[in-house]
Amino acid sequence: MPPTVRNADVSISVAERLAPGEAPDQAVAREKRRHHRQTALRVLCIVPPIALLGALVVYPLANAVYLSFTKSSFINPDPDWAGLANYQAILTSDTFLTVLKNSLIWTVAVVAAQFVLGLASAILLSQKFKGRLVLRSMVILPWIMPGVIAGVLWKLLYDPYLGPVNAVAGGLGLVDGNPAWLGQASTALAAVIIAAIWKGFPLSTIMYMASYQGVPNELREAARSDGANAWQVFLHVTLPAMAPTIRTTVLLTTVWTFNYFDLVYVMTAGGPGTSTEIFPTYIYREAFQNVRYGVAGAYGVISVVLLSIFTVVYLRQLNKSGGLD
Amino acid sequence: MASVSYRGAERLYPGGDRPAVADLNLEVEDGEFMVLVGPSGCGKSTSLRMLAGLEEVTGGRILIGDHDVTDVPPKERDIAMVFQNYALYPHMNVADNMAFALKLAGVGKEERMARVREAAKLLDLEPYLERKPKALSGGQRQRVAMGRAIVRHPQVFCMDEPLSNLDAKLRVSTRTQIAALQQRLGITTLYVTHDQVEAMTMGDRVAVMKDGVLQQVDSPLRLYERPTNVFVAGFIGSPAMNLLSAKPGDGGVVIDNHLLPVDRATASKIDGDVTVGIRPEAWRMVSESEGGLPVRVTVVEELGADAYVYGQCDLDGVPGQVVIRAAAGRVPHKGETVHVTSDPDRVHVFDGGSGRRLST
Numbered sequence: 056m057p058p059t060v061r062n063a064d065v066s067i068s069v070a071e072r073l074a075p076g077e078a079p080d081q082a083v084a085r086e087k088r089r090h091h092r093q094t095a096l097r098v099l100c101i102v103p104p105i106a107l108l109g110a111l112v113v114y115p116l117a118n119a120v121y122l123s124f125t126k127s128s129f130i131n132p133d134p135d136w137a138g139l140a141n142y143q144a145i146l147t148s149d150t151f152l153t154v155l156k157n158s159l160i161w162t163v164a165v166v167a168a169q170f171v172l173g174l175a176s177a178i179l180l181s182q183k184f185k186g187r188l189v190l191r192s193m194v195i196l197p198w199i200m201p202g203v204i205a206g207v208l209w210k211l212l213y214d215p216y217l218g219p220v221n222a223v224a225g226g227l228g229l230v231d232g233n234p235a236w237l238g239q240a241s242t243a244l245a246a247v248i249i250a251a252i253w254k255g256f257p258l259s260t261i262m263y264m265a266s267y268q269g270v271p272n273e274l275r276e277a278a279r280s281d282g283a284n285a286w287q288v289f290l291h292v293t294l295p296a297m298a299p300t301i302r303t304t305v306l307l308t309t310v311w312t313f314n315y316f317d318l319v320y321v322m323t324a325g326g327p328g329t330s331t332e333i334f335p336t337y338i339y340r341e342a343f344q345n346v347r348y349g350v351a352g353a354y355g356v357i358s359v360v361l362l363s364i365f366t367v368v369y370l371r372q373l374n375k376s377g378g379l380d
Numbered sequence: 381m382a383s384v385s386y387r388g389a390e391r392l393y394p395g396g397d398r399p400a401v402a403d404l405n406l407e408v409e410d411g412e413f414m415v416l417v418g419p420s421g422c423g424k425s426t427s428l429r430m431l432a433g434l435e436e437v438t439g440g441r442i443l444i445g446d447h448d449v450t451d452v453p454p455k456e457r458d459i460a461m462v463f464q465n466y467a468l469y470p471h472m473n474v475a476d477n478m479a480f481a482l483k484l485a486g487v488g489k490e491e492r493m494a495r496v497r498e499a500a501k502l503l504d505l506e507p508y509l510e511r512k513p514k515a516l517s518g519g520q521r522q523r524v525a526m527g528r529a530i531v532r533h534p535q536v537f538c539m540d541e542p543l544s545n546l547d548a549k550l551r552v553s554t555r556t557q558i559a560a561l562q563q564r565l566g567i568t569t570l571y572v573t574h575d576q577v578e579a580m581t582m583g584d585r586v587a588v589m590k591d592g593v594l595q596q597v598d599s600p601l602r603l604y605e606r607p608t609n610v611f612v613a614g615f616i617g618s619p620a621m622n623l624l625s626a627k628p629g630d631g632g633v634v635i636d637n638h639l640l641p642v643d644r645a646t647a648s649k650i651d652g653d654v655t656v657g658i659r660p661e662a663w664r665m666v667s668e669s670e671g672g673l674p675v676r677v678t679v680v681e682e683l684g685a686d687a688y689v690y691g692q693c694d695l696d697g698v699p700g701q702v703v704i705r706a707a708a709g710r711v712p713h714k715g716e717t718v719h720v721t722s723d724p725d726r727v728h729v730f731d732g733g734s735g736r737r738l739s740t
């Protein structure tokens with residue numbers, strides 16, 4: 056057997072690479088030197104991106120985690136070490152339960168509705184009809200509109216006296232008087248959820264539209280000649296073919312919705328009371344109104360942990376059912 | 381009973397100025413293997429898809445057996461389609477792909493599995509039943525597509541160029557397999573291809589189309605021996621038939637001053653210029669004194685048993701291409717000039733204007 060360099064990635068037969076007048080063992084040494092040089096180069100290439108990642112991701116994260124173990128107040132804004140006190144207080148408080156419950160309802164309702172609405176509008180807009188192009192460019196408007204503007208717009212829509220929502224609902228005899236949808240705890244969360252669905256669904260529409268049109272027509276035709284009706288074609292062929300896009304989109308919209316701040320903040324600022332308080336708005340309130348950075352930090356850490364657990368479980372589940380492809 | 385009849389069937393695409401398939405009249409008998417062949421864009425796929433119900437019929441009727449299916453949705457036609465790109469459901473494994481139609485039809489699980497296994501055995505697919513289509517080779521996918529069709533025991537098979545994604549060798553062997561399988565199952569089959577060799581070797585009968593119009597329907601041999609017009613004559617056969625323009629002459633036709641005798645019945649029908657068709661094997665090499673058409677040899681393709689000799693001749697000042705099949709031992713060399721003629725019963729004469737066959 057010819058001498059080979061015993062190294063994971065350089066197991067090239069040295070006998071074939073002998074320089075003129077070179078002994079095999081010299082060649083082995085040469086190969087080893089070359090290998091070391093390569094390793095050094097690799098390390099050199101990897102360092103900058105890792106440093107950048109560290110500065111951009113790890114430092115803020117670590118800082119938030121540190122803050123969550125400290126105490127500060129309006130009078131004494133410098134953080135003092137407080138150990139687990141913040142977490143203990145939060146996990147036993149009613150507010151935390153409210154925020155958690157609101158966040159869950161908010162996220163599940165918005166994501167589910169955006170999925171259904173996005174899919175339905177995507178299929179509708181993929182059909183051939185007059186004015187389809189106009190409708191397609193219009194449907195994206197809510198998505199490109201800044202969240203703050205959308206918040207103001209929906210506040211106007213919901214205005215008890217001037218808003219068209221009450222005008223229409225009153226006209227149809229659905230409501231008595233002038234209910235303040237955003238002003239009462241029983242309806243405020245539902246009202247902001249509707250606004251958020253409207254604001255975000257075009258992204259799902261666009262993703263699903265691209266995916267729907269990417270399903271080869273031949274597949275649908277095959278299913279039709281296999282005896283499927285329109286609904287069966289959709290259920291057994293179109294939907295499974297769109298599954299990878301659906302999985303990705305649902306994951307993305309979940310993360311975005313869970314972290315969505317500006318719309319709720321503009322419309323209700325978490326009120327009335329804590330009825331529309333979700334993690335981002337409540338973190339803002341603790342940090343910048345109550346100046347309790349420690350509590351805000353702890354809420355932040357908890358929300359990241361929750362989202363990470365969700366993502367891991369979701370991706371796990373995905374891998375079981377065929378992964379993202 | 382599952383014959384197929386096209387009765388004046390037409391497909392005009394919206395915005396098209398002429399139909400993609402025009403006034404198609406075609407009868408496929410029960411159990412017959414009918415091949416639709418023609419150059420790209422001639423309307424073969426459209427004709428097939430009209431039968432499968434995937435394409436609207438804008439005129440005429442289509443019948444399966446005695447049943448008018450013109451306005452019947454595909455799922456009620458009991459037709460199994462094999463697509464060029466196979467169209468296997470990517471998220472289902474091979475077994476589920478094959479069982480899908482049966483499942484939709486409400487066939488019980490036991491029976492479904494039995495039929496899938498039977499088809500898998502027939503097609504050598506047993507080891508792959510659990511695999512997803514993307515983990516199969518092209519040839520295996522092709523067989524799954526076939527399997528998906530045969531488990532259904534349909535009235536009619538529709539196949540649209542099912543072999544065109546296979547490599548040349550596999551194509552030849554699969555060709556034979558499909559033909560044998562069809563014969564064994566006895567299911568009426570309409571098979572589309574643009575490859576005339578495939579058409580000739582597989583079909584009980586072959587329908588030749590051009591520009592949406594059916595040109596001729598005949599057995600492969602009849603197509604070869606009695607093409608109904610210049611197009612079919614040139615399309616069927618490889619290398620293609622020599623088609624040379626000629627003038628009427630005394631007892632024959634004249635190609636560049638060389639008289640080629642034709643039989644009397646044919647000669648009587650000639651008025652005006654004609655196109656003469658001579659298959660490569662119908663040429664006879666003669667000595668110069670016998671007065672054949674002189675051909676200067678440019679390329680010689682040796683095939684062992686015989687050879688194809690490509691040459692140039694002069695047609696009243698216009699250079700023409702000629703292909704001659706020469707038996708081994710009598711193969712001329714490149715650069716040589718040979719003289720060729722043919723016999724009356726091997727000369728096809730077509731009208732110079734309409735291209736219609738004049739020979740009897």
Ligand SMILES: Nc1ncnc2c1ncn2[C@@H]1O[C@H](COP(=O)(O)OP(=O)(O)OP(=O)(O)O)[C@@H](O)[C@H]1O
Binds near residue numbers: 574
């Ligand atoms: N959806 C369509 N809209 C308009 N014209 C079409 C459509 N589909 C096909 N055609 C036209 O109809 C004619 C016949 O098409 P068809 O697909 O039947 O050809 P083909 O014989 O199958 O060709 P190939 O061998 O290339 O598959 C072509 O000229 C094509 O341009």
Ligand SMILES: [Mg+2]
Binds near residue numbers: 540
């Ligand atoms: Mg085609």
